[in-house]
Amino acid sequence: MSAIQATGGATGDGHNLVVIPERRARESQVASGAEGTRIVVAYGFWIFLISDIILFAAFFATYAVLADSTAGGPTGRNLFDIRNVAIETACLLSSSLFCGLAAIGARFANARLFHASMVATFALGLAFLSLEAREFSHLIAQGDGPSRSGFLSAFFALIGCHGLHVTAGLLWLLTMMAQVVAKGFRQDVLRRLLCFSLFWHTLDIIWVALFSLVYLVGVAP
Amino acid sequence: MNAGSSDDVRLDDTAPGDQGSGTITMGRAVWGYLIGFALATLLSVVSFYLTRSTLVWEPSIPIALSVLAIAQMGVHLVFFLHITAGPDSVNNLLALAFGVLIVMLLVFGSLWIMTHLNHNMLPMDQIMKMQR
Incomplete structure (x- = not known):
């Protein structure tokens, strides 16, 4: 009995002895420290963004179902101002370009490029938001607010949700500029910047779906 | 990332949003964004143009707009978010x-079920009559 146990113990030890160098060999190609953390953080944030996209899909499904439920009220063709939407799209698309330039500025530790691009991103994002706010207040003022019909409730919920995300993004943008000023291009600041740029580009992707499938399909003949 | 080793990250994985896994010059990085921006602008302009033109058969315009939107989302993913089909981006792509x-x-599930319900429901005025 004890002999068997002893043998079992011995093979167990032997097994461990074999495993250790194998693990070492594997760890040599495993990312450690800053680079590994960066990959894990960005991947986790990517998973969050996908859940955010699913949230928007739920709002979009609601809109798609209710798009014809106008309760005798105005339809998208009467309400949507396509020129306004085109300017909004131009703002958000070029803000995405500047956000990318800011990411390059951070990557090459070029503070001037970074700050100039972040200011441009902020200004364009703010222009987008004020255009959207103007559109909303105009609709509400002429009596076509969210309580007018199922179509308008779903429309305000969907576009408003995107607007809230952009607002949050603008606040985050200012925070990141302040952090770069206070702390410089440190590893943790760079990780947050990577997450911010992923967030901003994802908002732009969602806007592509909104302007094409809500506004343009809404006014299409 | 292998099963059973949750704390291991392989160096040949790229983080989503990272432009290229190796070294890259600043000019090339800027060019990547400019190409993406040009393609996205082109697709947007075509989308806006389609709603006003008589170039496309009218009933097919919503489909054309959907296709253009999906193409533009692809452009954004590749050039701005750097989610590519490369072997180092498999985890990002699977997610x-x-x-x-x-x-x-x-x-599509919502649309399918709700149009089905709409189709099978009595018209509203008849429901009102039954409730009297």
């Missing part, structure tokens, strides 16, 4: 593919 599956189920 995205799962997200797309859920989005499709959600949107």
Whole structure:
């Protein structure tokens, strides 16, 4: 009995002895420290963004179902101002370009490029938001607010949700500029910047779906 | 990332949003964004143009707009978010593919069920009559 146990113990030890160098060999190609953390953080944030996209899909499904439920009220063709939407799209698309330039500025530790691009991103994002706010207040003022019909409730919920995300993004943008000023291009600041740029580009992707499938399909003949 | 080793991250994985896994010059990086921006602008302009033109058969315009939107989302993913089909981006792409599956189920499932319900429901005035 004890002999068997002893043998079992011995093979167990032997097994461990074999495993250790194998693990070492594997760890040599495993990312450690800053680079590994960066990959894990960005991947986790990517998973969050996908859940955010699913949230928007739920709002979009609601809109798609209710798009014809106008309760005798105005339809998208009467309400949507396509020129306004085109300017909004131009703002958000070029803000995405500047956000990318800011990411390059951070990557090459070029503070001037970074700050100039972040200011441009902020200004364009703010222009987008004020255009959207103007559109909303105009609709509400002429009596076509969210309580007018199922179509308008779903429309305000969907576009408003995107607007809230952009607002949050603008606040985050200012925070990141302040952090770069206070702390410089440190590893943790760079990780947050990577997450911010992923967030901003994802908002732009969602806007592509909104302007094409809500506004343009809404006014299409 | 192998099964059973949750704390291991392989160096040959890229983080989503990272432009290229190796070294890259600043000029090349800027060019990547400019190309993406040009393609996205082109697709947007075509989308806006389609709604006003008589170039396309009218009933097909919503489909054309959907196709253009999906193409533009692809451009954004590749040039801005740097989610590519490369071997070092497999995890990012798989997560995205799962997200797309859920989005499709959600949107088309809702539309399918609700149009079916609408179709099988009595017209509203008859329901009102029955309630009297």
